[in-house]
Amino acid sequence: MKKLRLYNLMVPIDSGDKALYRAALRRLGLQREHVRSITLTKRAIDARKGRVEYNCTADVEIEPRYEDDYLHRWDDFRNIGEVPHLPPLEFPKGKEQPRGRIVIVGSGPAGLFAAFVLAKQGYRPLLVERGAPADSRLRSIGKFNNAGGPLLADANAMFGEGGAGTFSDGKLYTRKNKDPHLVNVLKLFVEYGASPDILIDAAPHIGTDQLAPVVVAMRKATEAAGAEIRFHARLDNLEIEAGEVRAAIVNGERIECAACIVAIGHSARDTYDMLNERGVSLEARPFQLGVRIEHPQTFIDEAQYGRHAGEGYRPTHESPKLEMAAGPLPEVADGRA
Ligand SMILES: Cc1cc2nc3c(=O)[nH]c(=O)nc-3n(C[C@H](O)[C@H](O)[C@H](O)COP(=O)(O)OP(=O)(O)OC[C@H]3O[C@@H](n4cnc5c(N)ncnc54)[C@H](O)[C@@H]3O)c2cc1C
Missing domain, CATH: 3.50.50.60 (FAD/NAD(P)-binding domain)
Known part of the structure; x- marks a missing residue:
């Protein structure tokens, strides 16, 4: 089954899954029945255009019976690509029995x-x-x-x-664009209790x-x-x-x-x-200095939300969140995708 990756889907920060589904289907010119699943893979807050939105990346699985109709024309669309291959976190087994x-x-x-x-x-x-x-x-x-x-x-x-x-x-994004295994590490953290949000946040942070x-x-x-x-x-x-x-x-x-x-x-x-x-070979690395600076929350909010700072957008556990979407699409209240 073919999956496509859609980039730069903009949805209001206080909307839920359905707004994302609509944005994805609109981008592809498809109806709900053409699509098997839509999965949010990345989200980042973007307040640069006067609105506070999530800039989302989502993977779309086309229903197999519609693939032939649709897939030949997907390169006409902008901000669409194939889902990159993610190597599994696997290690070859050793062939020799360790002697201790x-x-x-x-x-x-x-x-x-x-x-x-x-x-x-x-x-x-x-x-x-x-x-x-x-x-x-x-x-x-x-x-x-x-x-x-x-x-x-x-x-x-x-x-x-x-x-x-x-x-x-x-903070879990030091090598986020360099190592394809990072997502496997994040999945392990989620398996052992970290919030699943780290799988979709652009700057994951436990x-x-x-x-x-x-x-x-x-x-x-x-x-x-x-x-x-x-x-x-x-x-x-x-x-x-x-x-x-x-x-x-x-x-x-x-x-x-x-x-x-x-x-x-x-x-x-x-x-x-x-x-x-003991003669173990050691190499001195350049000295790294980290400085932790604490800012007032109002300063951080202004940097993140611009003129919308103070309007209650700061994500908290209570804030509306885009949930990970998997499996069948939920019903949409107005009957349209
Ligand atoms: C305040 C702070 C904030 C940081 N924030 C971030 C962040 O947000 N994101 C990020 O990616 N990184 C962050 N780092 C860096 C990150 O913590 C380190 O890069 C990471 O912990 C290094 O992992 P490590 O396993 O190599 O070593 P360490 O985490 O230092 O672990 C070494 C372990 O070896 C043990 N040990 C040492 N000598 C012996 C011995 N002789 N016998 C037995 N045990 C021994 C020590 O007790 C220790 O538990 C931060 C570091 C600090 C200090």
């Missing part, structure tokens, strides 16, 4: 995804994380921030379950307050798939022979391993010192 465990160090985004993928592939990896699980980590950070509690070396904004990722803003439960749900799924995860478990040393890692020393315990994935972020200076002493 695969040890992953660090439960930040890099380590957690490595453990998740390997566990799903049946490798039963061991993930060691020097910090605390999310719940006790959150309590320690709360005490430090609000109640004069101590700064704990292994339970802070950098170390602990989810790594720096748990306390990041959860939010710090929502990240910890998503990270915990993903860790539990990783364990259920066969991974072992140990908290308060720090990689202290590596045994390397002839350029190959033989064992990881974790809290003094020697763990034989076939491979060790070191996903320790950028703050573990003690571990980098150890790796340097």
Whole structure:
């Protein structure tokens, strides 16, 4: 069945699915019965033309019996293209039996995804994380921030379950136009509790307050798939022979391993010192400085909504939203598409 992608469908921000369906059908010159489904794939707020609208991208499935009538003329239309092929997030299975465990160090985004993928592939990896699980980590950070509690070396904004990722803003668009797998990553976040809005928002954003439960749900799924995860478990040393890692020393315990994935972020200076002493090749990256600036909401609204700022358009959980549309089209009140 053929799918077409429609770009720049403009619909009022306070309208629902039906306005999107109408705009899509109008663009194609089709009636409802010609179309099997219309699915919203992207939306971005646009207030540049004096109205506050969503600029939407939607995929349209033509009913197979009308495909021949219609498809030969679709290149006459503007802002229409084929739906790009999305490669599935698949990894070829290894052919050799590993001669020991695969040890992953660090439960930040890099380590957690490595453990998740390997566990799903049946490798039963061991993930060691020097910090605390999310719940006790959150309590320690709360005490430090609000109640004069101590700064704990292994339970802070950098170390602990989810790594720096748990306390990041959860903005998910750093490489959005470069990596076709990003949408697969977003789908995983949704599967483990993030809002489905991240699949359609032009600037997807989970939010710090929502990240910890998503990270915990993903860790539990990783364990259920066969991974072992140990908290308060720090990689202290590596045994390397002839350029190959033989064992990881974790809290003094020697763990034989076939491979060790070191996903320790950028703050573990003690571990980098150890790796340097072991002769592991390290490359200094240019220093990156991030600055978080908090603006008054009125300033943000003016930038986003122009002269309509203050008219209540700011999306909240209560605001009307364009829902993802799938399957049969809903009834349209006035009987027209
Ligand atoms: C305030 C802030 C906001 C951010 N906002 C965003 C954002 O909105 N969007 C975005 O894309 N990125 C954001 N980032 C960046 C993002 O968080 C990082 O790029 C990401 O977390 C890096 O992932 P990682 O897995 O490589 O390392 P990390 O997340 O740093 O995880 C490393 C883990 O390794 C563990 N570890 C270290 N040494 C050892 C050891 N010896 N033994 C065992 N465990 C060890 C640590 O405890 C930690 O849990 C933000 C970062 C910060 C600090």
